[in-house]
Amino acid sequence: MDKMPKWADVILIPVISVVLALLVSGLVVAIIGESPIRAMQVMVRGAFGSAYGWGYTLYYATNFIFTGLAVAVAFHARLFNIGGEGQAAIGGLGVAIILLNVAWPHWTIALVAAICFSALFGAAWAAIPAYLQAKRGSHIVITTIMFNYIASALLVYVLVNVFRVEGSMSPETARFAEATNLPTASDFAGFLGFGTSAPLNFSFFIALLACVGVWLLIWRTRLGYEIRSFGHSDTAAVYAGINPVKITMITMLISGGLAGMMAINVVMGEAERLVLDFVEGAGFVGIAVALMGRSHPVGVVLAALLFGALYQGGAELQFEMPAISREMVVVIQALVILFTGALDNMVRMPMQAVFLGLRRRREAAAPRTPAE
Amino acid sequence: MTTAAPAIELKGISKAFGPVQANRDISMSVARGTIHGIVGENGAGKSTLMSILYGFYKADRGEIFINGKPTPIPDSQAAIRAGIGMVHQHFKLVENFTVVENVILGAEDGALLRPSIAKARRLLTELSQEYGLKVDPDAVVEELSVGHQQRVEILKQLYRHADILILDEPTGVLTPSEADQLFRILERLKTEGKTIILITHKLREIMEITDTVSVMRRGEMTNTVKTSQTSPSELAEMMVGRKVLLQVDKTPAKPGDVVLRVEDLHVRRGGVDRIKGVSFQIRRGEILGIAGVAGNGQTELLEVLGGMIAATGGAVTLFNEPIDITGKHSNAQTRRARGIGHVPEDRQDEGLIMAFEAWENVAFGYHKDPKYNSGPLMNHAAIKADCADKMDRYDVRPPNPRLPARNFSGGNQQKIVVAREMDRAPDLLLIGQPTRGVDIGAIEFIHKQIIALRDQGKAILLVSVELDEIMGLSDRIAVMFDGRIMGERLPSETDQNELGLLMAGVVTDSTRGAA
Structure with a gap:
């Protein structure tokens, strides 16, 4: 007796939401006197029109896959992890520490270590809010937001006072050793036309692996079963002998770890050093990605791709159409988040009514109903 | 009291929720000054029917007559105006308000409370005496027993001049003696000319207090009978559609370790x-x-x-x-x-x-x-x-x-x-x-x-x-x-x-x- 077929829930509603967001964005572009159609063309071409564009789109998508998965895993336990931003930042710290302090012989080993350390540091940053939620009932939304600010301040302090290269004016670490640099798209997919300037790197595959891992975890393991049970009903979880404190902690550690792993892509794969504010809002975009992807890894990948395209297309837009400023691009991105995340029900309710009406008509048409 | 027009008459009420036909072509008539029981299994459509009568839902088809007059009931305000009062299974009382404050809630006379409260206190005392519903008007509701809270609910309806009272599973939260007291109050209300609809799944209560009883099954009203001419097992059979064992068959226990x-x-x-x-x-x-x-x-x-x-x-x-x-x-x-x-x-x-x-x-x-x-x-x-x-x-x-x-x-x-x-x-x-x-x-x-x-x-x-x-x-x-x-x-x-x-x-x- 579900209200809608599954395909409508998973595909139709997000698509309608995005189209609505783009229509409103077009309206805004038209108001400032530019052609919405041309703006759209520029964005699409900028994101998907060239190997260069793809290189950026997929690079951004890699970030959003990690942060989106982080939020999605927490969602399954009905925990709202707003702290992806801070967890990713601290994850970056972990990457920097391990890459700067050990002479790595080869990037593969360095990558494994970086994955472990980024996840560990991200998880540790999520552990404190998780503990406060599990033991003290401090609301995780509030604490994770506050921890974002602490993380950001901490990163400034560490970069300025600990890791800054002697004599340098910029708050960033030294470059990592060459041996730790990840293969870029031009290395492993140069035949597709990726040049050396595109930031896409090997982390993309780690992100896809993480998707498979999360899918296995949530839908195939006992732990995932317990996480989902707890997310649906905490009283029922207690009835089944599932420890709420344990599940809250473990889920948030996994979530924080995934957010932390985002740093592999930016810190290790792209910047090759730890820089200030490298997360650039990806933690928050992850929330929209998880919402839009309905907390499913496949959905997260698709939503991450969309937001990656918005980021890259938006950058092209402000470059090619100077009347559309950086702020305008942010408005367009925000509209997509608004429509897909916050205004989900605005599309969902009418669609449910439509499907209900369709079904009723179909049933009325069926010959077996002996109407009075 | 004239008995010419029934207090409530429903004609051909139907209501669907999506694919589920909750009520199908229901007609029913309840004479003034009687207690009418409605029984049925869960999901038989009792609550939907009563919600239509009280204006929570709008029927897809059908008409409602109150005292012989066609009366559309689009919302609960209209139900109150038509003299219908509902006592819900879960009481709708503000727990830290007094009885009198609860009773006037939503029926205040003006912006200033004091005159309303004074009037309500006087009326409450009259109502309490008239129907034997003893409650202290100044008691705080959360300090009252469940049975007394229910009386407040009934008083609330009477204060709004309800002539028709709908009670939804009223004894679910009561001790047997509280239930007995409730039944005595309902009898008293009946002799004073009120009409009562009692929704329950307890056949014993139906037999004890109602004059007539309707059975609902799968959204339809299958039977309406005089209570004096039926039996619990017959009612159970009508509800389920087959013979049911009401009594559990078991042998004496043989307790071990x-x-x-x-x-x-x-x-x-x-x-x-x-x-x-x-x-x-x-x-x-x-x-x-x-x-x-x-x-x-x-x-x-x-x-x-x-x-x-x-x-x-x-x-x-x-x-x-x-x-x-x-x-x-x-x-x-x-x-x-x-x-x-x-x-x-x-x-x-x-x-x-x-x-x-x-x-x-x-x-x-x-x-x-x-x-x-x-x-x-x-x-x-x-x-x-x-x-x-x-x-x-x-x-x-x-x-x-x-x-x-x-x-x-x-x-x-x-x-x-x-x-x-x-x-x-x-x-x-x-x-x-x-x-x-x-x-x-x-x-x-x-x-x-x-x-x-x-x-x-x-x-x-x-x-x-x-x-x-x-x-x-x-x-x-x-x-x-x-x-x-x-x-x-x-x-x-x-x-x-x-x-x-x-x-x-x-x-x-x-x-x-x-x-």
């Missing part, structure tokens, strides 16, 4: 002592029934034994082996491993994950069982096969393991829980409100399963607020009141009156028997 021993159990929760020193034991092949009005510690008793909450004092042994009731080293899973099955009181909030499919629910609490797993992953195929098998043997309909729990009827949801918890033949079964919100056909089935488990030599702790169920199933009955056991009785040596007094905490000469 002691399975569960509880000594001086104490539970404190939310700063309140919920269980204040409870001791009892249950033997093999025996059903101990715990009677009592809801909220007297039975819930906590089940939860502490089931491993959901910790005890603050006392000792519990299973086969003379202690159980860790502090909850430090045990939880519901370790209890299950010790052979304790638990059918919880609230299947929707505890026993099932409503969003999970049936097969996922069949593993709930037993998801670490090796037969449901292969290596680090869960073996979905094995669980689904087990689910299909259980659905077949426990007659769960529809037998589709892929259907989410919320899409099953109450009775079939309960059968899923019962199958999961009873099929492993636990040494001790904790079972709370086994048939709450379950249709008659499923009640019969679940009762048979409980007896069958007892006859296998298992111990059963049954908690129910339905005295009929307790009397019918139990081999011994303990009555709980205010966190204590007021006494133990054999069903053959007690009756509803004595149990009712014990449930109200009254210990008289007649109830001070040997425990």
Whole structure:
């Protein structure tokens, strides 16, 4: 007796939401006197029109896959992890520490270590809010937001006072050793036309692996079963002998770890050093990605791709159409988040009514109903 | 009173929710100054019909006549204007307001409260005397007993000049004596010319108080009969559509060794002592029934034994082996491993994950069982096969393991829980409100399963607020009141009156028997 077929829930509603967001964005572009159609063309071409564009789109998508998965895993336990931003930042710290302090012989080993350390540091940053939620009932939304600010301040302090290269004016670490640099798209997919300037790197595959891992975890393991049970009903979880404190902690550690792993892509794969504010809002975009992807890894990948395209297309837009400023691009991105995340029900309710009406008509048409 | 036009007449009322036809072409007429009962299984459409009458829902088709006049009821304000008052199963009172404040809520005369309150107090006193509804107008509602709170609800309706009162399962929360008092009030209201519609699933109440009764089944009104010309078994048959055993068939118990021993159990929760020193034991092949009005510690008793909450004092042994009731080293899973099955009181909030499919629910609490797993992953195929098998043997309909729990009827949801918890033949079964919100056909089935488990030599702790169920199933009955056991009785040596007094905490000469 579900209200809608599954395909409508998973595909139709997000698509309608995005189209609505783009229509409103077009309206805004038209108001400032530019052609919405041309703006759209520029964005699409900028994101998907060239190997260069793809290189950026997929690079951004890699970030959003990690942060989106982080939020999605927490969602399954009905925990709202707003702290992806801070967890990713601290994850970056972990990457920097391990890459700067050990002479790595080869990037593969360095990558494994970086994955472990980024996840560990991200998880540790999520552990404190998780503990406060599990033991003290401090609301995780509030604490994770506050921890974002602490993380950001901490990163400034560490970069300025600990890791800054002697004599340098910029708050960033030294470059990592060459041996730790990840293969870029031009290395492993140069035949597709990726040049050396595109930031896409090997982390993309780690992100896809993480998707498979999360899918296995949530839908195939006992732990995932317990996480989902707890997310649906905490009283029922207690009835089944599932420890709420344990599940809250473990889920948030996994979530924080995934957010932390985002740093592999930016810190290790792209910047090759730890820089200030490298997360650039990806933690928050992850929330929209998880919402839009309905907390499913496949959905997260698709939503991450969309937001990656918005980021890259938006950058092209402000470059090619100077009347559309950086702020305008942010408005367009925000509209997509608004429509897909916050205004989900605005599309969902009418669609449910439509499907209900369709079904009723179909049933009325069926010959077996002996109407009075 | 003229009896020419019926107080209420419904003609051809239909209402659908999506694909579900909740009411189909219902016509009904209730004469002024009578009590009319409506019975039916869960989901038969009683509540929908009453919600249409009270303006919560709009009928797709059909007409409502009040006192012979066609009266559309688009919202509850219109219902009130038409003289219809509704007493809900869950009271709609502001707990920290006084009685008089609650009564005028939404019916104030102006922006200033003082004159309204003075007028209301005067009117309330008159109403109380007229109908024998004694309530202190200045008492704070949360300090009143449940029975008195219900009177406030009735007074609220009378204050709004209701001539037609709808009562939805009014005795669900009352002790037997409170229920008796309610019935006396309803009789009085009837003689004063009020018309009353009583929705209930308790056939005994229908027989006791109504003049006429309508039976609803699957959204249709199948029969309307004079109460004096029918019987409970006939009504049950009309409700279910086949013959039903109202009386549970069972042989005398053959109790064996002691399975569960509880000594001086104490539970404190939310700063309140919920269980204040409870001791009892249950033997093999025996059903101990715990009677009592809801909220007297039975819930906590089940939860502490089931491993959901910790005890603050006392000792519990299973086969003379202690159980860790502090909850430090045990939880519901370790209890299950010790052979304790638990059918919880609230299947929707505890026993099932409503969003999970049936097969996922069949593993709930037993998801670490090796037969449901292969290596680090869960073996979905094995669980689904087990689910299909259980659905077949426990007659769960529809037998589709892929259907989410919320899409099953109450009775079939309960059968899923019962199958999961009873099929492993636990040494001790904790079972709370086994048939709450379950249709008659499923009640019969679940009762048979409980007896069958007892006859296998298992111990059963049954908690129910339905005295009929307790009397019918139990081999011994303990009555709980205010966190204590007021006494133990054999069903053959007690009756509803004595149990009712014990449930109200009254210990008289007649109830001070040997425990």
